[in-house]
Amino acid sequence: MYIEKISLLNFKNYSELELSFSKEINLLAGLNGSGKTNLLDAIYCLCLTKSFLGMNDQQMIHTNQGYFSALGWFKENSKEYKLQYDFDGKKKNFTVDKKPYHKLSEHIGKFPAIVLTPHDTDLIRNGSEDRRRFFDSLFSQADPIYLEALIRYTHFIKQRNALLKLAAEGRFIDRILMDAYDHNLMQSGTIIAQKRASYLQRLLPIFQEYYSLLSPEYENTHIEYETKVLDPNFEKIYQDSYSKDLILQRTNKGVHKDDFKFIINSEAIKQYGSQGQQKTFVIALKLAQYELLKACTGHAPILLMDDIFDKLDDIRIEKLIALVQKHVHGQLFISDARPDRSSIFFKSNSKDFRMFIIDQGSISLSNLPSSTS
Numbered sequence: 001m002y003i004e005k006i007s008l009l010n011f012k013n014y015s016e017l018e019l020s021f022s023k024e025i026n027l028l029a030g031l032n033g034s035g036k037t038n039l040l041d042a043i044y045c046l047c048l049t050k051s052f053l054g055m056n057d058q059q060m061i062h063t064n065q066g067y068f069s070a071l072g073w074f075k076e077n078s079k080e081y082k083l084q085y086d087f088d089g090k091k092k093n094f095t096v097d098k099k100p101y102h103k104l105s106e107h108i109g110k111f112p113a114i115v116l117t118p119h120d121t122d123l124i125r126n127g128s129e130d131r132r133r134f135f136d137s138l139f140s141q142a143d144p145i146y147l148e149a150l151i152r153y154t155h156f157i158k159q160r161n162a163l164l165k166l167a168a169e170g171r172f173i174d175r176i177l178m179d180a181y182d183h184n185l186m187q188s189g190t191i192i193a194q195k196r197a198s199y200l201q202r203l204l205p206i207f208q209e210y211y212s213l214l215s216p217e218y219e220n221t222h223i224e225y226e227t228k229v230l231d232p233n234f235e236k237i238y239q240d241s242y243s244k245d246l247i248l249q250r251t252n253k254g255v256h257k258d259d260f261k262f263i264i265n266s267e268a269i270k271q272y273g274s275q276g277q278q279k280t281f282v283i284a285l286k287l288a289q290y291e292l293l294k295a296c297t298g299h300a301p302i303l304l305m306d307d308i309f310d311k312l313d314d315i316r317i318e319k320l321i322a323l324v325q326k327h328v329h330g331q332l333f334i335s336d337a338r339p340d341r342s343s344i345f346f347k348s349n350s351k352d353f354r355m356f357i358i359d360q361g362s363i364s365l366s367n368l369p370s371s372t373s
């Protein structure tokens with residue numbers, strides 16, 4: 001699956017843009033602030049219905065305009081799909097071949113995309129919420145049942161917390177309603193925990209292989225899934241927490257409290273990993289995500305590598321390029337403020353590539369000779 005063409009109107013710093021891509025390698029070159037990340041985000045928005053930068057629809061409208069529109073022509077096995085994402089200042093409109101979804105979440109996993117950014121190491125440094133969000137996004141793209149359970153779980157946590165709040169205000173608690181929430185949380189929470197555990201088992205060997213290919217030295221890596229939900233006594237743990245839940249007015253036990261522990265040489269990488277090790281860790285994780293998504297969805301995801309070479313040393317860059325060349329067979333986008341460095345990608349490479357020069361929201365195709373010619 002790949003994106004053939006994009007058309008943007010009033011999307012972030014692009015007032016108007018039309019661009020055709022290579023189905024293999026696309027290099028976006030341009031100074032800082034020129035719009036490389038915004039273009040990658042537009043592609044991500046079409047694949048996943050939202051920005052990877054966490055921007056809302058209003059923020060994505062070009063300054064002083066009232067709407068934006070992003071259109072993408074995607075192709076798979078000679079079948080074409082026209083994806084459209086519009087926002088008119090009030091309403092978001094997302095369609096595939098002009099047809100809207102009943103639920104937007106149905107789009108997730110059909111056009112998989114993965115983004116690698118220099119901020120990925122936040123995943124190590126930040127709190128457990130970020131790691132859950134990362135794995136939730138991965139498993140949701142891989143498995144619609146996971147996504148459905150997650151939506152249900154999030155809904156019932158909100159409902160239950162609202163009920164706890166009412167109780168704390170001294171209002172009557174509807175026990176039947178509370179039991180129904182508990183039942184739903186137990187059911188969807190168990191699905192989530194079981195799938196988190198089993199997908200992690202599939203991800204782990206790929207991740208470990210990639211880490212060892214990227215790292216200059218031998219290091220032992222591991223990811224541990226921490227949950228109480230798979231404890232045989234979880235139902236009791238959950239019920240025992242009820243009085244605490246009432247005091248704090250929120251649910252304290254469940255998969256929304258899970259964490260994933262990132263380990264290197266038997267220690268937490270957060271405390272003991274060097275910057276280089278941390279970067280390698282998240283890059284290996286993202287590329288393992290690529291493999292898992294490809295296997296689960298049957299589509300090679302679009303890989304968006306945003307400024308990833310920045311702050312990587314030359315040895316790691318070389319190893320990363322070798323790994324990507326060997327394992328990534330789908331469409332690839334790379335943004336780089338210093339294209340001289342990334343041009344290494346298409347020297348000695350028989351793949352089709354295009355290089356785009358971005359300058360303040362306008363783009364031209366570079367006439368660099370293609371390696372295939």
Ligand SMILES: Nc1ncnc2c1ncn2[C@@H]1O[C@H](COP(=O)(O)OP(=O)(O)O)[C@@H](O)[C@H]1O
Nearest residue numbers: 012013032033034035036037038060061062063
């Ligand atoms: N809604 C918007 N309207 C106009 N410009 C925007 C909007 N959102 C972001 N930008 C501009 O886009 C630029 C950043 O683009 P970005 O893609 O991050 O650049 P790069 O990745 O090439 O460094 C900034 O100058 C920012 O002000």
Ligand SMILES: [Mg+2]
Nearest residue numbers: 036037306307
């Ligand atoms: Mg950028």
